[in-house]
Structures are given as C-alpha cells and as structure tokens.
Amino acid sequence: MSQGLTMVVCIKQVPDSAQIRVHPVTNTIMRQGVPTIINPYDLFALEQALALRDQLGGTVTVLTMGPQMAETSLRKAMGHGADRAILLTDRFFAGSDTLATSFALSAAIGKINAETPVDVVFTGKQTIDGDTAQVGPGIARRMGLNQLTYVSAIPAIDKAAGEITAHRRAEGGVQVLKTKLPCLVTMLEGTNELRRGSLPDVLRAERAEITTWNAKDAGIEDVTKCGLKGSPTKVSKVFAPKPRSERAAMIEGADATPAAIAAAAVETLVAADPALPGVITRPSALA
Amino acid sequence: MSETPAKPPARAAKSKELPEHLKAYRHVWVFIELEHGRVHSVSWELLGEARKLADTLKVDVAGVVLGPAGEGTDQAVAEAFHYGADQVYLVEDPLLTNYRTDPFTKALTDLVNTHKPEILMLGASTLGRDLAGALATTLATGLTADCTELAIDGTSRALAATRPTFGGSLLCTIMTLAARPQMATVRPRVMSMPEPDRSRAGPVIRERLDMVEEDIVTKVLDFIPDADTNQAQLAFADIVVAGGLGLQRPENVQLVKDLAEVLGAEYGCSRPLIQKGWMTADRQIGQTGKTIRPRLYIAAGISGAIQHRVGSEGADRILAINTDPNAPIFDFAHHGIVGDALEILPALTEAFRARLAVDRLAG
Structure with a gap:
C-alpha cells in the first residue's frame, strides 16, 4: 500500500550575498550583475529529500514562489535529481512578508496534496536574504503539519506507521523527537552534502516542463491574503547602515617581533575593555 | 476576469x-x-x-x-x-x-x-x-x-x-x-x-x-546535551578566536585552539576551512554559518568577505590579523595587526597567558 514518500521541498532563489558589493561612495547596494543562487540552506533540505527517496522511494517536488526567472533555480534543483518543479508566480504575490508567503506556499502544497497526499514538506532553516526562519513554521501551522525545525538527522521514517523520528538542534543540546506524518521539516546546515546531478538528470532538467501556477491555479480565492495586501508588516524605510567611520587601528610593537606586537595587542585590548580579563573565566586559562 | x-x-x-x-x-x-x-x-x-x-x-x-x-x-x-x-x-x-x-x-x-x-x-x-x-x-x-x-x-x-x-x-x-x-x-x-x-x-x-x-502528537524521546557531542557554542561565546586560509595547513588550526584555550574562548573559522574539512560545519562563522556577537573576536588569516563580515561584525571588538594590509577585514575590525597569523597567534597566546598570570597575582 505504501508507495514511497511524497515530498515537497520549498526553495527560494536569492541574490548571492558573497557577490554583493556596497558602493564605496554612495553606500548603497550594487544590485546589477549580482548572480542569483538557490538559497544555500535549502540545498540541505533538497539533499535530505533525495536521500529519503533513495532509501524508500517516492517523489521529490521542488516548489518556489517568485518571479518567472526563479525558474532557473527550479531547473538547477531538477538537475540535482528532483522529479518535478512548480513555480508559483503572480503579481499578487509581490511584496509578501512571511505570513503572506506561508499562505501562498500552503495553498500550492495543498493543491499538490490533493493530487497525492504529501508526507513531508522540507524547507531550509532560513533564507540568506530574509534570514527570518519563519516561513517553515508558518506553513506547518496553516496546514496542520507537525513541525520539526532545525533538524540535523532523520534516523527513522516509516510511512506505513506514519511516523518519523528526527534530531532537532535545541539550545544546549539535541532533542530526539518522534511525531506523525505528514510533517514539516526545516533542515539545519552542514547536515549533508548535495549530490552532483547525474548527466541524464542535468539534461532532463534543461528540457523539463516547469509547472507554473498563478494564485488562481494554486486555488487561492482571496488574493487579499497575498503579497503586500496580505502582509501585516509594512516596510516603512530602507537605509544603509552607517559605515564604520575608520579603518582598524594598526597595532605595532616596540619592535617588529611577534612577541612585541602581541604584547602591545594585549595592552590595547585590555585598555579598550578593562573588564576583559574578568571575562576570561575558564580555569585552564589561569594554568 | x-x-x-x-x-x-x-x-x-x-x-x-x-x-x-x-x-x-x-x-x-x-x-x-x-x-x-x-x-x-x-x-x-x-x-x-x-x-x-x-x-x-x-x-x-x-x-x-x-x-x-x-x-x-x-x-x-x-x-x-x-x-x-x-x-x-x-x-x-x-x-x-x-x-x-x-x-x-x-x-x-x-x-x-x-x-x-x-x-x-x-x-x-x-x-x-x-x-x-x-x-x-x-x-x-x-x-x-x-x-x-x-x-x-x-x-x-x-x-x-x-x-x-x-x-x-x-x-x-x-x-x-x-x-x-x-x-x-x-x-x-x-x-x-x-x-x-x-x-x-x-x-x-x-x-x-x-x-x-x-x-500532542510530537513526543520527546531523548535530549542529548552538547557536552557529550562537543557542539560549538559560538553564538553565545564571550570571546571567539577564528582562523581562515591564512592558517595555510590543517595542523595550524591548533594555533587557533591554543589561543582559544587560554582565553576560555570558543574557536571557529571562515567558510573556506569548512570546505577544506579542517573544521566541522558547526564552527563556521558567517552568513551561511553562525552569527557571533562576542565581546572580543580575534580573526586570524581571514580576509573578511561580506559573507564572513555579516556573521561577525556584531562583535563588540574585533582584532584582525592578516598579512595583506588591504584585506577587507581591516575595514570593519577595530584593531589590526599586519602580520603572519602563524607567528602572531602563538605570540598572543603567550602574551595573554602572561597577562592573566599577573592579574591573578594582583587580584
């Protein structure tokens, strides 16, 4: 009866922050030419889903909400082995905050679920452009999925019993949680390494049909819950942070030996923060 | 329509x-x-x-x-x-x-x-x-x-x-x-x-x-405290020492650990060292790793790309060590040493050790 796992991986196309430059004079972001990538955290979610498919069979659908050009990221994900890609795109989605984003994604996942019941929805732990980590929990709450955030490992999953065991990173330790399917998992970084796509997958991805849904296709009737209108948070202003007024003050020792420089550095640091030695509390520091 | x-x-x-x-x-x-x-x-x-x-x-x-x-x-x-x-x-x-x-x-x-x-x-x-x-x-x-x-x-x-x-x-x-x-x-x-x-x-x-x-559908089967798993507590550390490509060889990671030990600090690294496998991913400082906000951050042999900057510039005070006087890290560090991390790190370890010994006698 069990036909493998039906999994949806939510990804986001983001600007590659490693490539972002701030204009030295105007202190504004130079957006031109900044390449876009799949949110790096989402890759851990994608690999986890692919690994579960290797193990138990099933399908991996990648889903993104974004402009038409987000198709690039979906094709990339298919090149790594995802079975199917869905682009959720509509002008109504523009300006979505986390609440409106989770609303739209939930609608799309609901539609997938109506075709084939979804067992696990995956997301990365957060995005690198928004950094909120709130969309995953939002989807879980809206869809009544059991919520597993910051997951570092899935030691057991049993579709027949409808159960999943996961390791969840918590403050000061790891929680071992057991819950029922369907569930939502946000994957922690560094938990796996995304496989290289096989040649057939890469070729397939290039030609694959990307399913494109607008709000109506996703079954959204009330578009006032989408985009700017559906977002309770309003951005009142965007501004550049104050650049640090000066470059680092260079420390030079009495002579150029490392010992002299290091001694001068310790004096400088303690003078700047007299309480610093008190912060150094570990007994071994005094040995 | x-x-x-x-x-x-x-x-x-x-x-x-x-x-x-x-x-x-x-x-x-x-x-x-x-x-x-x-x-x-x-x-x-x-x-x-x-x-x-x-x-x-x-x-x-x-x-x-x-x-x-x-x-x-x-x-x-x-x-x-x-x-x-x-x-x-x-x-x-x-x-x-x-x-x-x-x-x-x-x-x-x-x-x-x-x-x-x-x-x-x-x-x-x-x-x-x-x-x-x-x-x-x-x-x-x-x-x-x-x-x-x-x-x-x-x-x-x-x-x-x-x-x-x-x-x-x-x-x-x-x-x-x-x-x-x-x-x-x-x-x-x-x-x-x-x-x-x-x-x-x-x-x-x-x-x-x-x-x-x-x-409640979800059950907690177990809680494994970090002491057993050696998980880095970078985000909450008061003092953090980190190394980058300037460490040159994997065994030089020890120089970072030595200074961290004397300071009672956590240690970490920039992204390239994770990619090289010199440290575990939980020790990465940067946008795709941990954001740190320590009282003191010592960055050795790290150039300071934006990816690293956004994860570390919340530190109250940053001391950067780099051989290149034009490295971007000197744009957001408070104090800089132009020098070889491999020489400066052990010297700092000794200098802090000496300083703490003096404080202990005085106090």
Whole structure:
C-alpha cells in the first residue's frame, strides 16, 4: 500500500550575498550583475529529500514562489535529481512578508496534496536574504503539519506507521523527537552534502516542463491574503547602515617581533575593555 | 476576469489603520525562555528593551513564564521582576517540560487572546524562532525577525522594528499597523543586559494550559546535551578566536585552539576551512554559518568577505590579523595587526597567558 514518500521541498532563489558589493561612495547596494543562487540552506533540505527517496522511494517536488526567472533555480534543483518543479508566480504575490508567503506556499502544497497526499514538506532553516526562519513554521501551522525545525538527522521514517523520528538542534543540546506524518521539516546546515546531478538528470532538467501556477491555479480565492495586501508588516524605510567611520587601528610593537606586537595587542585590548580579563573565566586559562 | 476589482484606496487605508477591536491591546510582553530549569539570557536583554518601550508608551511590562512547576519557574518569575517586569504571566504544567511547538504555541496563544498585549517579543533562538513563526501564523499578525533596534513610532504608536536586510548590507524599519500583537524577535547579545534590581517584585497572574498529553502528537524521546557531542557554542561565546586560509595547513588550526584555550574562548573559522574539512560545519562563522556577537573576536588569516563580515561584525571588538594590509577585514575590525597569523597567534597566546598570570597575582 505504501508507495514511497511524497515530498515537497520549498526553495527560494536569492541574490548571492558573497557577490554583493556596497558602493564605496554612495553606500548603497550594487544590485546589477549580482548572480542569483538557490538559497544555500535549502540545498540541505533538497539533499535530505533525495536521500529519503533513495532509501524508500517516492517523489521529490521542488516548489518556489517568485518571479518567472526563479525558474532557473527550479531547473538547477531538477538537475540535482528532483522529479518535478512548480513555480508559483503572480503579481499578487509581490511584496509578501512571511505570513503572506506561508499562505501562498500552503495553498500550492495543498493543491499538490490533493493530487497525492504529501508526507513531508522540507524547507531550509532560513533564507540568506530574509534570514527570518519563519516561513517553515508558518506553513506547518496553516496546514496542520507537525513541525520539526532545525533538524540535523532523520534516523527513522516509516510511512506505513506514519511516523518519523528526527534530531532537532535545541539550545544546549539535541532533542530526539518522534511525531506523525505528514510533517514539516526545516533542515539545519552542514547536515549533508548535495549530490552532483547525474548527466541524464542535468539534461532532463534543461528540457523539463516547469509547472507554473498563478494564485488562481494554486486555488487561492482571496488574493487579499497575498503579497503586500496580505502582509501585516509594512516596510516603512530602507537605509544603509552607517559605515564604520575608520579603518582598524594598526597595532605595532616596540619592535617588529611577534612577541612585541602581541604584547602591545594585549595592552590595547585590555585598555579598550578593562573588564576583559574578568571575562576570561575558564580555569585552564589561569594554568 | 469577472471578479470585481477591489477599491485600492479603501484597502490601503484598511491595512494601515488599527481596527477598533484591536485598540484594547495594551502592554509590552516578553516571552521568558526557560528550558531545563535555566532562563536564556536573551530574555533578560529583551526585558531591558521592553522597559524602554513601555516607558515611552506609558504602559506596563509583563514577562511570560511557561514551564513545569518546580523546575526553575519560581526563580524565573522572581528574576523577571528584577530585570524590569511589572507583572508576570505564569503557566505551570508538566506538558511544558521539554520544548515542543504545540503546547507552547497553545499556552502563549491563549494568554495573548485573553490578556491582549500590544507588543510581544521573543529571543531569536532556535526555540524562539520555532515558537514565533507558529504563533504569528496562529494569531495572523505581523512578526519582524532578528531586530537590531526597537523604537516606538511617534505618530502611529506602532513598534518600529529595524532589522538587517539584503544579507546585512542594508537596514529596514518595519511596522505592523493593522494587527496585534506586534511581534518581534531579537538575537541573543544584540541588546545590552539590564542591571537587575533585586528589590523589585510584582503580581503573578496564573493561567492553566488547556491541553492533555493525548492532544500532542510530537513526543520527546531523548535530549542529548552538547557536552557529550562537543557542539560549538559560538553564538553565545564571550570571546571567539577564528582562523581562515591564512592558517595555510590543517595542523595550524591548533594555533587557533591554543589561543582559544587560554582565553576560555570558543574557536571557529571562515567558510573556506569548512570546505577544506579542517573544521566541522558547526564552527563556521558567517552568513551561511553562525552569527557571533562576542565581546572580543580575534580573526586570524581571514580576509573578511561580506559573507564572513555579516556573521561577525556584531562583535563588540574585533582584532584582525592578516598579512595583506588591504584585506577587507581591516575595514570593519577595530584593531589590526599586519602580520603572519602563524607567528602572531602563538605570540598572543603567550602574551595573554602572561597577562592573566599577573592579574591573578594582583587580584
């Protein structure tokens, strides 16, 4: 009866922050030419889903909400082995905050679920452009999925019993949680390494049909819950942070030996923060 | 196509005005993160911030303590007053022993719906973010994550929450005008720790959790403390020492560890060392790794790309060591040493060791 796992991986196309430059004079972001990538955290979610498919069979659908050009990221994900890609795109989605984003994604996942019941929805732990980590929990709450955030490992999953065991990173330790399917998992970084796509997958991805849904296709009737209108948070202003007024003050020792420089550095640091030695509390520091 | 177009002006106004029934929402709340009998320090930092907001609004500050009776709840309540709360909402129930999304969301949702706060703040910890996302969705209200500055907007009386955007290169100020409560999360160590006033006390409002174990699908099978797994506590460390490609060879990671040992510090690295496998991923400092906010950060042989910068520039003080005087890290470090990390690191280790020995004799 069990036909493998039906999994949806939510990804986001983001600007590659490693490539972002701030204009030295105007202190504004130079957006031109900044390449876009799949949110790096989402890759851990994608690999986890692919690994579960290797193990138990099933399908991996990648889903993104974004402009038409987000198709690039979906094709990339298919090149790594995802079975199917869905682009959720509509002008109504523009300006979505986390609440409106989770609303739209939930609608799309609901539609997938109506075709084939979804067992696990995956997301990365957060995005690198928004950094909120709130969309995953939002989807879980809206869809009544059991919520597993910051997951570092899935030691057991049993579709027949409808159960999943996961390791969840918590403050000061790891929680071992057991819950029922369907569930939502946000994957922690560094938990796996995304496989290289096989040649057939890469070729397939290039030609694959990307399913494109607008709000109506996703079954959204009330578009006032989408985009700017559906977002309770309003951005009142965007501004550049104050650049640090000066470059680092260079420390030079009495002579150029490392010992002299290091001694001068310790004096400088303690003078700047007299309480610093008190912060150094570990007994071994005094040995 | 046949849908009646909405009237944009009316809707725009609607989204910016507080509906009448939400005007009763008053006071500033802080979720006190209590786990395994201990309160996360971010909760006290938030109470300090809540005090300032409440004084501007001329309302009260309340702390919310959830947990099983006898496991630190009394202490958490007492300390919440010391750190600035005027009253404390307390839900004690064995179901709140180990954090799980459902009972915590239920407890907090019920408290909010009963007592109606206008602002609710949580720490942007793993627990706080898990809870805040679920709660904001349940309450259908606005949530601004990872705020770095909180203020009250003079005209609307709304919370003006400022946070980094676009990979930390820009800041934006966000307001929730037409929904309540206004929710915000703040990362640990972003706000300063308030001075506790041990003479403060106040009323405790007790509520019960309307839930039984059978209602909760997720079970906690085990908790594996970090001491056993050697997980880096970079995010909360007071002092962090990190190395980058300037370490040149994997065995030189030891130089970073040696200095960290003397300073009682955590150690970490920039992204390339993770890719080379010289350190484990939990020690990566940067946008795709850990954000650190230590009192002192020593970066050795790290060039300081934006990816690393956004994860480390929250440090109170940064000392950078690099052979290249034009390395970008000197643009945001406070102190710089132009030199070879392989020579300077052991010298620093010795210099700190000597300095601490002197302090110990004197003190």
